[in-house]
Amino acid sequence: RWFHVPLLGVLSIGALLLAFILRSIFTGLGVMPEVDLEPMPLPRRAVALAIDAAPLGLAAGMALEASVTDLLTPPVWTLDVSRSLAFMAMTCGTVVFGFLEEAVGGRSLGKWLLGGRVVRRDGARAAWWRHLLRNLLKGLLMLLPVAAIPTLLNRSGEGVPEASSLTSVTRSPGPAT
DSSP states (O other), X not given: OTTHHHHHHHHHHHHHHHHHHHHHHHHHHTSSOOOOOOBOOHHHHHHHHHHHHHHHHHHHHHHHTOOHHHHTOOGGGOSOGGGGHHHHHHHHHHHHHHHHHHHHHSSOHHHHHHTEEEEETXXXXXXXXXXXXXXXXXXXXXXXXXXXXXXXXXXXXXXXXXXXXXXXXXXXXXXXX
16 A cells, blocks of 8 residues: 555654654753763664564564564555564554553663663653653654654764653663663
């Protein structure tokens, strides 16, 4: 089906605009003072995401009898949505479990293993709704990888999910420190 490609594009552009509008409003009003937090490096964050997604990808691949190629195919890379069903199932699972882990403990399994934590910009514990917003937008970026370009261009690795939810992924004590 052809209509999913422009729909994801419009949603991604909307998420980018929302992120930067919210960021400018809240930092301009002084609602969320920024403190000097040490960000978790982008390569570590990518590995943490892979650790979080791997068991869900394995489960989705086995349940849908998908090949490894199908499991790694986002819906925007193919016009055959059935080829990307396993990827979409993995993404949905990653969003749900990531939200639950972060809302309860402030970090997912991957972040815990690699020494990261999700906090508010002022360093305090983030509210559950910030984790929900962050993980929903992270799922959108997984479905539309080109929307992650602002994250790659930002020195601190802050992307649309963090800018929208006013959170930061920081280094914290854990097994990898």
